[in-house]
Amino acid sequence: MIEGGGGRGDGPDKARDEFFSEAQELVEALGRDLVGLDEALRKGQVDAELVNEVFRGVHTLKGLSGLFGATRVAGLSHQLEDALDDLRLGRIDLTTSVLDLLFQAVSLYTRLLVAEKGEAPEPIAEVDALLVAFSALSSRRAGPRAPTVAEYDLPPGLFGVLTEYEEHRLRTTIQQGLGLHRIRVRFSLSTIDSALDELKASAKPHGEIITYLPTGTGVDAETIELEILLASNESVDKLRAVLTGPNLSIEEVARRTHASDRPSLPAPPPSIESRPPASPPNAPAARGVSAPDEAGARTAMAAVSPPAPARGVSLAAEMSLRSITQTVRVDIRKLDTLMTIVGELAIVKTAIARLSDRARNRAVGSREIAIELQRLNRSFERQLAQMQGGILEVRMVPLGQAFDKLARIVRQLSREHGKDVRLVATGAETEIDKLIVEELSDPLMHMIRNAIDHGIEPREERLRVGKPTVGTIALNAFQKGNQVVIEVEDDGAGMDPAAIVDAAIRRGVVSAEEAQELAVRDVFALVFMPGFTTKQVATDLSGRGVGLDVVKTNIAKLGGVVDIASDLGIGTKMTITLPITLAIINVLLVNIGGRPFAIPLASVDEAMALDEAHVRAIESREVLTVRGASLPICRLERLFGMQPRGAAKGRAFVVIAQVADRRLGLVVDDLVGQRDIVIKPLGKSLSGTRGFAGATELGDQRVALVLDVAALIEEVLATGETRFLVHGDAQESSRRRAPQRRA
Amino acid sequence: MAQVVKIRADGRAGRRTADAGKRTEYLGFGLAGETYAVPIEQVAAILKPPPITEVPRGPHTVRGIISVRGKLVTIIDLRRRFHIEEELRFVLAEAPIERKARILLTEVAGEPIGLLVDEVRQVWRLAENEIEPTQVLGNDQPPYIAGIGRPAGATEVLILLDLRPIVESP
Secondary structure, X not given: OOOOXXXXXXXXXXXXXXXXXXXXXXXXXXXXXXXXXXXXXXXXOOOHHHHHHHHHHHHHHHHHHHHOOOHHHHHHHHHHHHHHHHHHOOOOOOOHHHHHHHHHHHHHHHHHHHHHOOOOOOOHHHHHHHHHHHHHHHHOOOOOOOOOHHHXXXXXXXXXXXXXXXXXXXXXXXXXXXXXXXXXXXXXXXXXXXXXXXXXXXXXXXXXXXXXXXXXXXXXXOEEEEEEEEEXXXXXXXXXXXXXXOOEEEEEOOEOOOHHHOOOOOOXXXXXXXXXXXXXXXXXXXXXXXXXXXXXXXXXXXHHOOOOOOOOOOHHHOOXXXXXXXXXXXXXXXXXXXXXXXXXXXXXXXXXXXXXXXXXXXXXXXXXXXXXXXXXHHHHHHHHHHHHHHHHHHHEEXXXXXXXXXXXXXXXXXXXXXXXXXXXXXXXXXXXXXXXXXXXXXXXXXXXXXXXXXXXXXXXXXXXXXXXXXXXXXXXXXXXXXXXXXXXXXXXXXXXXHHHHHHHHHOOOOOHHHHHHOOHHHHXXXXXXXXXXXXXXXXXXXXXXXXXHHHHHHHHHOOOEEEXXXXXXXXXXXXXXXXXXXXXXXXXXXXXXXXXXXXXXXXXXXXXXXXXXXXXXXXXXXXXXXXXXEEEEEEHHHHOOOOOOOOOOOOOEEEEEEEOOEEEEEEEOEEEEEEEEEOEOOOHHHOXXXXXEEEEEOOOOOEEEXXXXXXXXXXXXXXXXXXXXXXXXXXXXXXXXXXXXXX | OHHHHHHHXXXXXXXHOOOXXXXXXXXXXXXXXXXXXXXXXXXXXXXXOOOOEOOOOOOOOEEEEEEEOOEEXXXXXXXXXOOOOHHHHHHOOOOOOOOOOEEEEEEEOOEEEEEEEOEEEEEEEEEHHHEEOHHHHOOOXXXXXXXXXXXXXXOOOEEEEOHXXXXXXX
């Protein structure tokens, strides 16, 4: 409709994309505000400004979704708006159970938006349950009870299309105690103006027409069907008597049964077990304009099976914290910078074109051309590097995006688990590639689940051991060189190495003999093995043996590592170390067995000539002494089983790689130099091949494999044998053992 | 039965050659003295082999990777895949790529794949009745053999290949 003049091409799709990204931002902001409200509430305060903020957000979302025909989102928003209005006017009190409902609404929004994109079925039953819970809420408000819009079974899409005034009138008339009636009437297009006026006039003495909308159904080209919403205190029979016409029907809008008939709204069930059975799959849904009998059926249905209040969204349903859209918001100044660079590149291009013209006309000598080309090349390189940097910057988003969602999860989980937990996040401003943030949300969620389920003790237990009753999960992020470190630390019970070893043996993750040899740190690493769990009984949260191994796999996919440290009785800390970006990486090109390989510089500490005189074989492993400390080394040519190509040279180099706090010296033939590369994944047929993160084109038709340093370190160091630490007692023990080996 | 339906499903070829019997075009290539063939519509391009980057510790059948127009392509050495001249491998760790060798560029399950062959021969248009089922060879045939092509009027015997099992079940 609005199309036509623009000629911008990608019209509705683009607009819809924008709708999704904007809606998502609104929903995320809601989540943040709710967490804020929750924090204030715990201190016994109600942050009125935040309530207003939430109200405004929901209102905007309602308008937005109405505009894009996302009727369920609009309907839910409408109901929410009512409740929030009551909240800010103090008609109902903000309590934890009210907040629960609001948090549920936020989760449902996300799912509704996913459904709207067509990527998942609509959570109809949950929305209905929540709507009923909200209407029950409204009816609980203090003071003389007046009915609200929420109690009427109006189509959810309706609120997207009402003007503010109409909505206001709807509210007012309902509060005055008038009943709502729905009139369906068909007009001929030629006479609609006069006929409608007539109808209005005859209706006026009996009530107020709130709005009239075309239904868009069952009409031919000559007629139009309208649905008129009439507020009146007269009975439907009376209205039927005064408003007559050939194509006119009147029905009363049903009132939802609500909790005022019951003593009060039950608080959300404290534990999973008492979850009421799921709503019937075909629970009558408020869709579009409901048919008269459907409205009746709904009332009856609601009467026989009281809908599950406050429990619409289960945790299992919230499978993923990933964003609905891949959109990145960009500061216009960043784009301006990029635009300027593009302008300069265009200048270079013009200069090249001019030069090639002159060369063709032999207006310049070859030496001049060479000099000019060199100059242009330098300029081109500089601009390109700037461009690259600029684009990388655009991809960077603050980690806070993921943290906000986690705060919601913590609240939800801790309530469901009956534990009091608070999340303290620092470093939310740390920037990281948007793709990484997306991939990070789910692993972080698993880690936090794990901390709440296994880490934080129940309240009584905490009291007994003299800890504060409120458990703390600290989420710290910071940049460290080219890596970003994220720590998830809880002040819970910590892990018992003996229990872990027992569980690992019981589950066949390690044999009893292997377990004997394990160092403390290796013991903790067992929890990342597939199928590992110490909980005897699986809970809804974790303990099903999935989770931590998934965390490890997902982090590894991003080129990162996850480490774990724990003190029994004090707490557990998991540390994720990640590269800042995935797209373009800076690598060190090396030769191994005469072939080129790339090592991501993010994980390279330093490189030096290998002095064979300082290499010792300890057990089956070679160790190099670097500045008085032991460094395990790995001869990549040997590890890769490569036949050397070309004459063996006397000199080799060692590239010291470090991921998190593990170091390994990679022995290579040659150092070639640094380069920025775009890394591409290997095909599926090579997915089982260890040690490579992908490959890159070097120009000159050659392809170089990119080493997966984290995986190599893992492979070489964490094979269950003695680990060599860079310092400390490991060094001692290696000195002690060295002679035995050679003896 | 299933075979017939499958060929009919290929609407274009079926209609065009309705009178002459349904014909499918196969690209024939040489490998260790035998002639193999794959449906030509599955071959996106024929390349002279560029330098191939070995992937250490990769599957034996994978010769390495190359980059074609910015895409990484996994090169499968069909000699190795078909266990031809295993004994030679011990003599020569890495058989050199001959002058006539070519890479047939294809895609299997979304992965760009290059098949390294000794040489490319010619295109054959085979009618249904020129294709024998694999059962003529006995029951225990490898899954990548789709049939035997016997072009009328030629002495050639074509081993027709199904690409998916070549890549997916090494």
